[in-house]
Amino acid sequence: MDSITVLMTSPMSDYLETQLRDRFNLVKLWTYSSKTDFFKHNSHSIRAVVGNTKIGADAELIDSLPELEIVSSYSVGLDKIDLRKCQEKGIRVTNTPDVLTDDVADVAMGLMLAVTRRVCECDRFVRRGLWPKGNFRLTNKFSGMQVGIVGLDRIGSAIAKRAEAFGCPISYYSRSEKPETNYKYFSNIIDLAVNCQILVVACALTKETHHIINREVIDALGPEGILINIGRGSHIDEPELVSALLEGRLGGAGLDVFENEPEVPEQLFGLENVVLMPHVGSDTVETADAMADLVIKNLEAHFLKKPLLTPVV
Numbered sequence: 001m002d003s004i005t006v007l008m009t010s011p012m013s014d015y016l017e018t019q020l021r022d023r024f025n026l027v028k029l030w031t032y033s034s035k036t037d038f039f040k041h042n043s044h045s046i047r048a049v050v051g052n053t054k055i056g057a058d059a060e061l062i063d064s065l066p067e068l069e070i071v072s073s074y075s076v077g078l079d080k081i082d083l084r085k086c087q088e089k090g091i092r093v094t095n096t097p098d099v100l101t102d103d104v105a106d107v108a109m110g111l112m113l114a115v116t117r118r119v120c121e122c123d124r125f126v127r128r129g130l131w132p133k134g135n136f137r138l139t140n141k142f143s144g145m146q147v148g149i150v151g152l153d154r155i156g157s158a159i160a161k162r163a164e165a166f167g168c169p170i171s172y173y174s175r176s177e178k179p180e181t182n183y184k185y186f187s188n189i190i191d192l193a194v195n196c197q198i199l200v201v202a203c204a205l206t207k208e209t210h211h212i213i214n215r216e217v218i219d220a221l222g223p224e225g226i227l228i229n230i231g232r233g234s235h236i237d238e239p240e241l242v243s244a245l246l247e248g249r250l251g252g253a254g255l256d257v258f259e260n261e262p263e264v265p266e267q268l269f270g271l272e273n274v275v276l277m278p279h280v281g282s283d284t285v286e287t288a289d290a291m292a293d294l295v296i297k298n299l300e301a302h303f304l305k306k307p308l309l310t311p312v313v
């Protein structure tokens with residue numbers, strides 16, 4: 001397959017890069033000095049794009065690659081891909097579901113525990129040599145807290161399962177009720193926020209879920225409530241979140257994702273009730289390799305005219 005040109009849009013994993021280079025003619029977008037330079041040399045040869053959560057395949061990229069047949073995303077999220085355009089042009093799209101579910105759900109649990117039990121603040125307390133001067137103050141019990149989940153698909157369900165093991169009553173909001181679970185369903189996200197202590201955002205980012213966490217939801221969660229986001233930054237109206245935290249209208253937050261990554265609002269840096277992570281939910285060695293393998297297998301299946309493993313379009 002080394003006559004097939006595949007574009008990687010940004011650095012992802014060394015393993016993926018090596019695997020792609022071994023099989024295809026690999027072109028790396030970030031090695032070009034400008035878009036013009038890149039398009040001048042590659043527009044008519046690229047048949048596949050491997051994108052990720054930073055750079056996927058937007059309308060401009062798709063329209064500039066007339067030979068494009070498939071976008072194989074190194075992510076489960078599809079928000080950086082113009083799916084409608086792919087559909088219109090008959091371009092196939094795949095992603096990496098399932099293999100990263102456990103890791104992302106684990107991070108959600110880590111954030112819940114870190115915020116309620118102040119794990120990062122405790123760490124700073126010890127490192128700063130404050131312990132000999134007095135004990136750390138009491139924190140809040142996580143086990144048994146009411147956990148509300150926004151989006152009960154693969155990742156949301158994995159979070160629910162884990163939180164259940166901590167004795168947490170689970171409720172959720174999603175487009176439709178899931179009759180296969182016993183969790184309490186709310187058809188309105190405000191009602192969910194009013195009725196839980198920790199609200200976890202675990203849905204896909206779409207036009208409908210953009211800023212699904214707005215001022216009203218934050219205020220419904222309230223000054224004792226905790227917001228966890230392992231979805232996408234744009235699920236939350238970030239300036240509203242920052243002012244709620246600064247004004248004490250929200251109890252705390254655990255965030256793995258931000259609206260303008262890698263930029264994080266500096267006002268959050270001084271808040272001890274906030275735990276910040278650099279969008280690493282699925283970033284383990286094991287899962288990175290599994291995601292890379294899935295990207296490669298989808299590309300190979302496509303070019304061998306076999307069924308795709310994880311088709312989206």
Ligand SMILES: O=CC(=O)O
Nearest residue numbers: 053074075076077
């Ligand atoms: O955020 C991670 C992903 O979409 O895979």
